[in-house]
Amino acid sequence: MKAAVVILCILNSLAGNLAMAQPYYPESDDEVIETLPPRGKSWFEIKLLRIKVKSSPAALQPVLDLASRYIELGRAESDPRYFGYAEAVLAPWLKSGQVHPEVLTLRATLHQNRHEFTSALAYLDKALALQPRLGQAWLTRALILEVQGNYAAALKSCLPLLKLASALVSQVCIASTQSLTGQIDSAYQQLMLALPAAQSEPLQNRQWAMVALAEIAERKGDSKAAEQHYRQALKLDRNGYLLAAYADFLLDRARYREVTELLRNETRADTLLLRLTLAEQALQLPTAQAHIVALAARFAASRMRGDTVHQGDEARFLLHLAHAPEQALKLAQANWGIQREPRDARIILEAADALDCPEQIQPTLNFLAQAKLQDVRLQPLVDRLSRSSS
Structure with missing residues (x-):
């Protein structure tokens, strides 16, 4: 309990310090504030794309590619600075008289990443x-609506992809939504049948399908299949979302050492540092306390920026690391107002269970029941809270 008080004091202190801190303003647009570290092939690819944009400033395709x-x-590195670079690349085209649907779609994707749905x-x-046959726009729309818990509208946005996208992309979109509605x-099964015939698909699409399969299998309670899909996805590439999802899978099975091995070098991303710290706390490692303090500082800084992207993770931090269930529930409910994925429901249910206050989350319980959402991780919490409220 003493540690929890210390953490909350740190949060309050940081909020005050950040409020008084003076921002630094570059003297010109050309001033470099920070340079991201080179990342091998990706770095050279970016360099070539920037050269193309600079040499053909009136050409749209190089801008879209960059x-x-x-x-x-x-997304892969969980680094929001890249999103800022994308905004800067698109800015001249958004200010021009002619608005292109592809530019609008990419701008929508950037707002999606900030949870400005x-x-x-x-x-x-x-x-x-402007362009009703723009497949990427339909896909992005479906993904946002699914995150919001508007499953009927999400499925409706997936259907045009049957004619506008590959068989795998359309099937992942449809299966992901249907898996959340009973x-x-x-x-x-439908997604499993679609994957073997998609070997010519881009790596990114195949990995997306594997992660979707892993998450569906995990919600079904098929741990063996879920782990197989996660490992197959990791063989293709590592990215922040996949690492977080697999780390959660391992945490649920008390495989804490494997989490520390998986995320040891992934501390830049808040979402991954949180999962590493949860494993370190379970193992009583000396690094846990320093990481708890670091997370408290990062979440405080996010709040000062008005950033709500990590509200769900901060609620999890408050519940499991700061041991502040009241604050965790409040933040989890605020997050639920923005997005309604199974993990968002889980932190609300866990916080309400810790406080034994099912009446405060009745709207969430009603939503889960109406959607017919099946998830073996949620069901024990739902049953316990439902009994408490009756």
Whole structure:
């Protein structure tokens, strides 16, 4: 309990210090504030794309290629600075008189990454009004609506992909949504059938399908299949989302050493540092306390920036590391107002269970029941909270 008080004091102190801190303003747009470390092939690829954009400033395709690659790197490395680079690349085209649907779609993707879903959907609507057959816009729209828990609308946005995208992309979109609405077994089987015929698909698409299969299998309670899919995905490439999902899988099975091995060199991303710290705490490693303090500082800084992307993770930090269930529940409920994935439901249920206050989360319980969401990780919590409220 004493440690929890210390952490909360740190949070409050950091908030005050950050409020008084003076921002640094570059003297010109050309001033370099920080240079990201070279990342091998990706770094040279970016360099070539930047040369193409600079040599052909009136050409749209090089701009789209460069902005898309920055977004891919931002997601893979959980580094938001790449998203800022993508914004800068798109900015001149957004200010021009002619608005291109592809540019609007990429801007929507950037808003999606910041969890600004309302504005993202508005940009996508504009893009689709200009180009109704733009597959990427339909896919991004479906993904956002699924995260928001609007499953009927998400599925409706997946359907155009049957004609506008590859068989694998359309099947992942459909299966992912159906797996959250009481059709988990059929969704899993359909996606399993689609994967073997997709060997010519880009690596990114195949990995997306494998991660979707892993998450569906995990919700079904098939740990063996889930682990197999996670490991297959990791063989293709490592990215922040996959590492976090697999780390959660390992944490749920008390395989803490494996989590520390997986994430030892992944401390730059808050979401991965959180999972590493949870494993370190379980193992009573001396590094846990320093990482707890670091996370407290990072979350405090995010709040000062008005950044709500990591509210779910911060709620998890407050519940399991700061031992502050009241604050955890409050933040988890705020997060639930923005996104409604199974992991978002889980932190609400865990916080309410710790406080024994099912009445405060009745809307969440109602949503899960109406959606017919199947998840073996959530069901014991739902059953316990439902009994407490009756």
